[in-house]
Amino acid sequence: MKKEREQWGSRWGFILAAMGSAVGLGNIWRFSYAMGAGGGSTFLIIYLLSVLIIGFPVMLIEFAIGRRAQTDAIDAFKKLAPKSFWVVAGGMGVLAAFIILSFYGVIGGWSLKYIFTYITGGVSGDTETYFNGFVGSTIEPIGWQFLFMGITIAIVMLGVQKGIEASSKWMMPILSILLILLAIYSLTLGGASEAMTFMFHPDWSAFSDPSVYFAAVGQAFFTLSLGMGIMLTYGSYLSPKEKLPSSAVYIIILDTLFAVIAGLVVFPALFAFDIDPTQGPGLVFVVLPTIFQNISGLGAIVGVAFFILLALAALSSAISLLEVTVSYLIRRLGVSRKFATIGIGFVIFLVGVPSSLSNGAVTIKVFGDPFLDFMDKFSGNLLLPLGGLIITLYGTWSWKSNELLEYADLQDAFYAPALLFFAKFVAPIAILIILIFGMLNW
Ligand code: TRP
Numbered sequence: 001m002k003k004e005r006e007q008w009g010s011r012w013g014f015i016l017a018a019m020g021s022a023v024g025l026g027n028i029w030r031f032s033y034a035m036g037a038g039g040g041s042t043f044l045i046i047y048l049l050s051v052l053i054i055g056f057p058v059m060l061i062e063f064a065i066g067r068r069a070q071t072d073a074i075d076a077f078k079k080l081a082p083k084s085f086w087v088v089a090g091g092m093g094v095l096a097a098f099i100i101l102s103f104y105g106v107i108g109g110w111s112l113k114y115i116f117t118y119i120t121g122g123v124s125g126d127t128e129t130y131f132n133g134f135v136g137s138t139i140e141p142i143g144w145q146f147l148f149m150g151i152t153i154a155i156v157m158l159g160v161q162k163g164i165e166a167s168s169k170w171m172m173p174i175l176s177i178l179l180i181l182l183a184i185y186s187l188t189l190g191g192a193s194e195a196m197t198f199m200f201h202p203d204w205s206a207f208s209d210p211s212v213y214f215a216a217v218g219q220a221f222f223t224l225s226l227g228m229g230i231m232l233t234y235g236s237y238l239s240p241k242e243k244l245p246s247s248a249v250y251i252i253i254l255d256t257l258f259a260v261i262a263g264l265v266v267f268p269a270l271f272a273f274d275i276d277p278t279q280g281p282g283l284v285f286v287v288l289p290t291i292f293q294n295i296s297g298l299g300a301i302v303g304v305a306f307f308i309l310l311a312l313a314a315l316s317s318a319i320s321l322l323e324v325t326v327s328y329l330i331r332r333l334g335v336s337r338k339f340a341t342i343g344i345g346f347v348i349f350l351v352g353v354p355s356s357l358s359n360g361a362v363t364i365k366v367f368g369d370p371f372l373d374f375m376d377k378f379s380g381n382l383l384l385p386l387g388g389l390i391i392t393l394y395g396t397w398s399w400k401s402n403e404l405l406e407y408a409d410l411q412d413a414f415y416a417p418a419l420l421f422f423a424k425f426v427a428p429i430a431i432l433i434i435l436i437f438g439m440l441n442w
Contacts, residue, residue: 011242018225018234018251020168023175024317025107026223027258028310029284030376032266036277038215040198042206044263046216051256054430055220057423058388059231059248061395064407066235067244073229074328076236081398089390092383093228097324098344099379100222102352103372104318105152109144109356110135110285111311118292118303127289128275131282136360145356146349148311152318153345156326157338168316175309176258182306183264186291191271198277199267214438217431218381223255227384227391230320244409265291281372282359322348367442381438389431396424 035043069076074090081087113134117123123130135141187195206212221227235244266284269291270277279286288306292299322345329340358364358371366374395404401420410416 007237007239011238011247014234014238014242015247015250016168016172018231018247019172019254020313020316021225021230021234021320022223022251022255022317023172023258023313025104025111025310025314026219026317027255028262028313029107029281030222030380031219031259032262032287033279033281033283034215034219035199035263036266036270036283037280038212039203039206039209040267040277041200041202042209042212043216043219044199044260045202046207046213047219048256050217050220051224051252053422054217054388054427055224055226056248056252057419057427058221058226058392059224059252060244060408060410060419061392061404061423062226062229062231063235063238063244063248064404065391065395066232067238067240068403068407069232070236072233072236072327073324074331076229076232077394081394084398086390086394086398089387089394090229092387092390093230094325094328096228096379096383096387097230097321098348098351099375099383101152101318101321101325101348103355103375104314104321105149105349105352106141106145106356106372107281108148108152108311108314108318109141109146111307111314112148113141113144114285114289114307115304115311118300118307122292122300122303123289124293127293128282128286130289131285132360135282135356138357138361141356141359141361142353145352148314148318149345149349149352152315152322153341155315155319156322156345157341159337171309171312172254175313176261178302178306178309179258179261179265182291182302183261183268185295186265186268186272189269189272189291189294191268191273194271195264195267198271199263210434210437210441213434214381214441215377217385217434218377221384221388222380223259224252225317225320227386227388228324229387229391230324232391233324245413280370281376377442382435385431385435389428389435392423392428392431396420396428 065076065080069079071079073093077087077090225231238244238247266287267277270287273290275287275290277283289303292303295302322341325344325348326337326340329335329344330337335343354364355372355375364371369377404420405411405416410419413419
């Protein structure tokens with residue numbers, strides 16, 4: 001007899017779990033370095049438009065496919081569209097999860113290192129020198145990466161995700177309050193007006209640069225956990241009584257607010273202390289300690305709190321990434337959960353080692369970028385949008401419009417015709433053009 005599938009206890013349980021996956025290093029670490037490198041306001045505008053025009057329809061379609069298939073991404077396409085081209089979307093999702101987690105573990109490790117740094121007093125002296133000294137050493141960052149992956153593996157293996165999900169309930173509100181307080185503080189440091197110009201004053205000439213579109217669309221997919229079927233899987237667990245569009249709206253608004261507020265923390269301080277916005281993945285690890293140094297007396301405590309929350313947010317995303325590859329292996333090879341989790345978790349750790357080394361210890365460049373930046377761009381800016389494109393085309397062209405409207409709870413929505421138009425034409429064409437120009441430009 002078939003076991004009845006579990007469902008989320010409540011709609012808020014579902015929204016929290018989806019937010020746990022969405023809110024992570026992407027909102028703070030990746031958003032600020034991508035926005036710094038992408039010229040600020042131009043990047044921000046294109047990113048916000050991508051969230052609205054591409055992110056919202058893609059998220060709804062992922063939810064709707066999950067709700068119809070009642071299973072995860074790999075099985076969903078096999079079940080709904082057996083032996084067809086669409087099945088590749090599932091396989092690409094597993095590949096994307098594998099690659100993302102390889103470098104996600106490295107940055108998660110950096111967050112753990114900084115918790116330890118702040119427990120033992122914080123960063124004294126130049127924060128950039130401190131950061132470069134740490135990431136430029138060979139063994140130490142790999143050790144922290146190993147620890148972060150070890151914790152992720154232990155949680156997925158023991159199946160204690162529930163604990164992490166429960167902790168999101170208090171963790172996310174605290175993280176958001178801390179971020180807002182830090183933003184207010186950062187705005188008083190003397191760089192506010194420069195930061196406002198950088199973040200919100202559009203530089204129209206920069207809109208002709210295809211690499212900004214490539215980065216901004218990729219960021220939208222990465223931060224919303226879209227394009228690899230994770231949201232599809234979450235959608236399969238939501239009770240049919242609950243409405244999908246409003247759930248998607250909550251997740252998108254909260255995720256976007258986290259990123260914009262993180263920007264308001266990073267950029268005013270960056271201009272106040274003359275830090276280079278285009279320096280890449282180390283940006284928040286240089287800017288935040290500079291802020292904490294200025295909070296006299298309380299800096300170390302705020303630092304500990306901040307990096308603990310960042311590491312927890314990273315952990316809840318890392319768990320959902322590892323779960324994708326683990327459940328694939330269990331099904332594909334019939335191995336035990338324990339074996340699959342330790343085995344693939346260790347392989348992902350090993351694949352992440354060159355990313356860790358590429359920040360100064362060893363020169364490993366691919367297409368002119370350090371290995372970590374390359375893996376990040378390849379998975380976030382290329383694989384996820386491509387996966388999103390296939391998922392969207394499946395939901396809009398292989399399904400009938402009224403099927404999509406029904407499964408996405410859009411029958412009564414006044415904006416349904418506009419949404420269908422965007423999902424069917426605008427989003428796929430935009431993704432395609434941006435991917436082509438982004439690749440040519442790379
Ligand atoms: N959204 C996560 C973040 O912002 C990272 C991420 C991307 C992710 N794709 C995912 C997490 C898929 C879980 C599943 O940090």
